[in-house]
Amino acid sequence: xxxxxxxxxxxxxxxxxxxxxxxPQLYTVKSLEKLKPGDVLEVVFDNPxxxxxxxxxxxxxxYKIIDKSSNGGVFVLKIQK
Amino acid sequence: xxxxxxxxxxxxxxxxxxxxxxxSVWYYAKNPMYIYLxxxxxxxxxxxVLQQWGRFCFASAWRDLIALRVxxxxxxxxxxxxxxxxxxAYLEVQGLSTFHPAPLGLHELxxxxxxxxxxxxxxxxxxxxxxxxxxxxxxxxTTLVAMMFSQALFVDVGGYFDKFLKGYxxxxxxxxxxxxxxxxxxxxxxxxxxxxxxxxxxxxxLGLTYFFVTRKDxxxxxxxxxxxxxxxNVSMTFREDLAGFWGMITASKRTAIAxxxxxxVAGLNILVIQGLRNRFSMDxxxxxxxxxxxxxxxxxxxxxxxPGYWYITSQEAQFGAWFLEKLGMNMRDNFFFGVTxxxxxxxxxxxxxxxxxxxxxxxxxxxxxxxxxWKKPNRELFTFAILGGVLMGVGxxxxxxCNIGGFYIRAAGGDPGGWVFFLGMGAGAFLAVxxxxxxxxxxxxxxxxxLEIE
Numbered sequence: 001x002x003x004x005x006x007x008x009x010x011x012x013x014x015x016x017x018x019x020x021x022x023x024p025q026l027y028t029v030k031s032l033e034k035l036k037p038g039d040v041l042e043v044v045f046d047n048p049x050x051x052x053x054x055x056x057x058x059x060x061x062x063y064k065i066i067d068k069s070s071n072g073g074v075f076v077l078k079i080q081k
Numbered sequence: 082x083x084x085x086x087x088x089x090x091x092x093x094x095x096x097x098x099x100x101x102x103x104x105s106v107w108y109y110a111k112n113p114m115y116i117y118l119x120x121x122x123x124x125x126x127x128x129x130v131l132q133q134w135g136r137f138c139f140a141s142a143w144r145d146l147i148a149l150r151v152x153x154x155x156x157x158x159x160x161x162x163x164x165x166x167x168x169x170a171y172l173e174v175q176g177l178s179t180f181h182p183a184p185l186g187l188h189e190l191x192x193x194x195x196x197x198x199x200x201x202x203x204x205x206x207x208x209x210x211x212x213x214x215x216x217x218x219x220x221x222x223t224t225l226v227a228m229m230f231s232q233a234l235f236v237d238v239g240g241y242f243d244k245f246l247k248g249y250x251x252x253x254x255x256x257x258x259x260x261x262x263x264x265x266x267x268x269x270x271x272x273x274x275x276x277x278x279x280x281x282x283x284x285x286x287l288g289l290t291y292f293f294v295t296r297k298d299x300x301x302x303x304x305x306x307x308x309x310x311x312x313x314n315v316s317m318t319f320r321e322d323l324a325g326f327w328g329m330i331t332a333s334k335r336t337a338i339a340x341x342x343x344x345x346v347a348g349l350n351i352l353v354i355q356g357l358r359n360r361f362s363m364d365x366x367x368x369x370x371x372x373x374x375x376x377x378x379x380x381x382x383x384x385x386x387x388p389g390y391w392y393i394t395s396q397e398a399q400f401g402a403w404f405l406e407k408l409g410m411n412m413r414d415n416f417f418f419g420v421t422x423x424x425x426x427x428x429x430x431x432x433x434x435x436x437x438x439x440x441x442x443x444x445x446x447x448x449x450x451x452x453x454x455w456k457k458p459n460r461e462l463f464t465f466a467i468l469g470g471v472l473m474g475v476g477x478x479x480x481x482x483c484n485i486g487g488f489y490i491r492a493a494g495g496d497p498g499g500w501v502f503f504l505g506m507g508a509g510a511f512l513a514v515x516x517x518x519x520x521x522x523x524x525x526x527x528x529x530x531x532l533e534i535e
Contacts, residue, residue: 001459002524002525002528003528004525004528017456018220018456018457018458018459018462019462020203020204020205020213020218020220020221020456020462020466021138021140021141021144021204021205021209022144022145022148022201022204022514022517023204023517023521025145025148025149025151026148026149026517026518026521027521027524027525029149030518030521030522030525031525034525046454046456047213047218047456048133048136048216048447048452049136049138049141049209049213051136052136052153052333052335052336053136053141053145053149053151053153056149056151056153056332056333057145057149057150057151060149060150060151060298062302062305070451070452071451072086072451072454073216073217073447073451073452073453073454074454
């Protein structure tokens, strides 16, 4: 199940672990569309091929990747709108 | 703890490679003709390594372009296609090509459309499904099983597929662009197949992608930088367009390199298989199976499925049918298995070993890069996996091939039918992307979160 939760002021987490393409990238872009400029979305996913697609989709829209990490097949991208 | 886990991952990765090496030696010791099956296996392994490393999935080409305006995979497959085209043309001149065009007709458009719907719903094309299964994705593995059985049943039940083949497909012409340039001798392959059916079409498609996607984005960025309200006054110089086009091609170096390597390996695959066919004086592995005494494995014409190049779906259909036969069904009373492709035991099926090798190659790569993870599908993903798998299976059989055998190899070898399939695949992907976007928005709207809307 997809989880989108507020973690703090202007900080949100989207958990799409277990989801295969195109869900992680679609949920990321659609969630970011709902946020305010400056808000930060942490996307947690475990579908490796979504990593590059999400990064490129964000670059195209002017959203900034401010941090990225991966461990044991789980990726976290911190994106600022 | 972290060091332990890394050691464990490496042990698994090298264990898989060791297993494949032992299997290779065992086959060779059993009979030297099995080197043919071993060669297919290791080519599959290499495709798996490259696909996992380059995140190379043909579904992503249309889907991410339509859904997210991300062009990386679209470009990757075009690079792979042109390079394979050059290699095939060279091998044709040397008399070492296994390529053969397929009947050209509307079945490729229809099959491509159904396949395109399926690949977006399932979350991966036929090869993407294999390599993602190797990454531990059980949703993709579910799709794989659905593809096996949907194909096997589709070509057998009711005899409708036989009627479709005999009544329509076999009446269609086979076309290879080089055949229109016979006056140029051996250069016909480079002029017709590489330049016209390959490079020219690729250039047009990339030009359209640049014009309608990347250029638009660049104009928007330029307008934003110039702080013009609507961007209407912004224009691009020729030099900027050239730089923009090149930037689009090189935006994802990893994808571009993976595409180039996949093209080369797919070409080498053809060369090695043809070399082995020459070595064993055969044009199909069915001959080797008969010589080894496995007469039950081959079709009535003494053949098994053995295209001589990278292929995905038909061997999956064979595995599904082999399993159903074990359950008591008669799976040989049809044209697909009974006459052309046979039903070899999985251990005697070189193409099935290629698919298995692809999964293992992806698993090794995922383990070494710490990206392997078992992922169980929830009910939603399970439904998508089955539906997508059935659609891909049916689409691939109607078109006589998937994104590899139906599009990639065909288009690279000078068969315009490959592009017909690609067009159908794009139309199917477009419709499925609309559906998936609607589904995503619907799911997000259910999440009770006080988001401030712009």
